[in-house]
Amino acid sequence: MRSAHRVETVRSAERTLMAQLPPGALMQRAAAGLAAACADALRRVYGSRVVLLTGSGDNGGDTLYAGARLARRGAGVTAVLLNPDRTHPDALKALLRAGGTTTTPSAAAQPIARADLVLDGIVGIGGKGGLRPDAAHLAELVTASHATVVAVDLPSGIEPDTGEIHGTALRADLTVTFGTHKPGLLIDPARTYAGSVRLIDIGLASTLPATPDVESLQHADLAALLPHPAAESDKYRRGVVGIAAGSARYPGAAVLAVAGALRSGAGAVRYVGPAADAVLARFPETLVSDSGPKKAGRVQAWVTGPGAGDDAAPVTEALSTDVPVLLDADGLRLADVAAVRARTAPTVMTPHAGEAAALLGVAREEVESARLTAVRELARRYDATVLLKGSTTLIAGPDDATPVRVNPTGTPWLATAGSGDVLSGLTGSLLAAGLAPLDAASAAAYLHGLAGRYAANGAPTAAQDVADALPQVWRDIRA
Ligand SMILES: NC(=O)C1=CN([C@@H]2O[C@H](COP(=O)(O)OP(=O)(O)OC[C@H]3O[C@@H](n4cnc5c(N)ncnc54)[C@H](O)[C@@H]3O)[C@@H](O)[C@H]2O)[C@@H](O)CC1
Numbered sequence: 001m002r003s004a005h006r007v008e009t010v011r012s013a014e015r016t017l018m019a020q021l022p023p024g025a026l027m028q029r030a031a032a033g034l035a036a037a038c039a040d041a042l043r044r045v046y047g048s049r050v051v052l053l054t055g056s057g058d059n060g061g062d063t064l065y066a067g068a069r070l071a072r073r074g075a076g077v078t079a080v081l082l083n084p085d086r087t088h089p090d091a092l093k094a095l096l097r098a099g100g101t102t103t104t105p106s107a108a109a110q111p112i113a114r115a116d117l118v119l120d121g122i123v124g125i126g127g128k129g130g131l132r133p134d135a136a137h138l139a140e141l142v143t144a145s146h147a148t149v150v151a152v153d154l155p156s157g158i159e160p161d162t163g164e165i166h167g168t169a170l171r172a173d174l175t176v177t178f179g180t181h182k183p184g185l186l187i188d189p190a191r192t193y194a195g196s197v198r199l200i201d202i203g204l205a206s207t208l209p210a211t212p213d214v215e216s217l218q219h220a221d222l223a224a225l226l227p228h229p230a231a232e233s234d235k236y237r238r239g240v241v242g243i244a245a246g247s248a249r250y251p252g253a254a255v256l257a258v259a260g261a262l263r264s265g266a267g268a269v270r271y272v273g274p275a276a277d278a279v280l281a282r283f284p285e286t287l288v289s290d291s292g293p294k295k296a297g298r299v300q301a302w303v304t305g306p307g308a309g310d311d312a313a314p315v316t317e318a319l320s321t322d323v324p325v326l327l328d329a330d331g332l333r334l335a336d337v338a339a340v341r342a343r344t345a346p347t348v349m350t351p352h353a354g355e356a357a358a359l360l361g362v363a364r365e366e367v368e369s370a371r372l373t374a375v376r377e378l379a380r381r382y383d384a385t386v387l388l389k390g391s392t393t394l395i396a397g398p399d400d401a402t403p404v405r406v407n408p409t410g411t412p413w414l415a416t417a418g419s420g421d422v423l424s425g426l427t428g429s430l431l432a433a434g435l436a437p438l439d440a441a442s443a444a445a446y447l448h449g450l451a452g453r454y455a456a457n458g459a460p461t462a463a464q465d466v467a468d469a470l471p472q473v474w475r476d477i478r479a
């Protein structure tokens with residue numbers, strides 16, 4: 001599991017740890033890790049040209065100390081001081097002693113244009129709002145240069161706690177972050193500014209709370225979560241997933257939801273709705289029932305909404321059952337908030353940004369620029385688990401104390417018609433197999449993202465191919 005903590009939590013953990021250590025020890029740990037990462041990025045330190053963008057806080061301090069280490073190894077290091085009177089005094093002395101030099105923002109164009117490496121030490125977790133004008137000007141110079149850009153702790157100008165960007169931020173090739181990930185490094189739009197992210201251990205794990213604010217599943221977590229049939233399993237023990245989806249107008253949504261469900265661990269798939277012929281033609285193993293969800297027979301989780309059109313009946317009926325319900329697409333619009341809130345079994349909702357915006361009554365851009373806020377708000381309003389699809393898919397449970405999950409496997413190739421229907425069947429199947437809602441939704445997003453990558457393999461792909469790639473993803477994860 002990859003964990004991220006909010007600024008307030010990081011600061012309090014740092015205070016506790018600092019009280020146990022000699023003064024300045026933490027900053028030296030950070031600077032040593034940062035200098036090592038820079039040396040790796042440069043390959044050859046001796047003779048390289050390094051520019052340090054240095055702000056007035058400790059983020060600038062880390063940067064200057066790392067610059068001093070590189071200067072001692074033969075790099076030519078120039079610090080651009082954004083606020084000369086308030087630069088970290090000891091770190092500046094260390095740089096100058098090691099042979100580094102300083103310059104002003106107005107004279108920075110030439111050193112930046114000639115640099116092999118630029119360190120962004122303008123602001124770290126003390127930053128608020130986008131870059132100020134002098135720093136924003138430096139960011140433009142950096143963008144125009146050929147230098148490799150290493151962000152110190154986080155790319156300056158992003159909101160560390162949310163991944164929002166208000167104004168200008170600096171784009172990095174690599175972010176070297178200290179102690180723990182910051183939520184903004186995992187969540188778009190800021191995530192794309194961070195480049196690849198390297199975590200430096202400064203001993204903070206001992207004082208951070210065990211429960212992070214945001215977390216991201218890794219391969220090993222998936223392997224532990226995926227259901228595996230035992231010797232005595234039968235289809236009911238493995239879970240039967242019910243699909244109440246599709247309409248005469250949109251039979252394909254039902255077929256794709258069934259496709260996702262059949263490849264995701266449930267023992268059987270039961271279908272109710274007007275697309276039964278299309279479903280059976282493609283998947284003869286489907287159990288078809290001609291009554292609604294309530295009387296369809298034994299089911300451990302329902303999927304409803306994909307391709308429903310304007311028919312609210314199956315959605316309302318699925319929500320009235322006492323098993324987990326996956327609510328997607330048209331179902332999101334057709335479901336009554338009070339009915340969802342009143343459920344005793346879990347509900348998982350899977351909107352994309354446009355659907356989430358409609359449910360929240362805001363513009364789509366607002367959801368896309370503040371994804372964490374949007375997913376939390378929806379989960380609270382519906383008292384449900386919400387999976388917000390998109391460039392970084394987020395999953396939030398109804399309880400604020402539960403970490404929000406970020407899916408690390410997404411791919412833009414998944415933005416294809418019907419791909420969401422596959423995800424809904426997949427999630428429903430994991431719910432039927434007995435996974436807790438947050439686990440089912442985040443494992444489904446993970447598998448779906450990887451299946452999208454496998455299916456696309458660098459070329460456009462169709463939703464059916466994504467479903468077909470699921471078994472190989474499953475095998476690779478279990479291996
Ligand atoms: N506290 C600790 O124990 C440690 C802190 N470390 C470093 O210290 C950083 C935090 O240091 P600080 O708390 O001093 O804060 P920062 O260095 O992140 O920034 C604070 C300064 O930046 C200015 N600023 C804020 N927003 C700005 C904006 N949008 N544009 C330009 N300037 C802006 C503020 O006026 C303030 O002077 C971490 O990110 C990390 O790099 C590390 O050395 C590890 C240990």
Ligand SMILES: [K+]
Nearest residue numbers: 120123152154
């Ligand atoms: K920074």
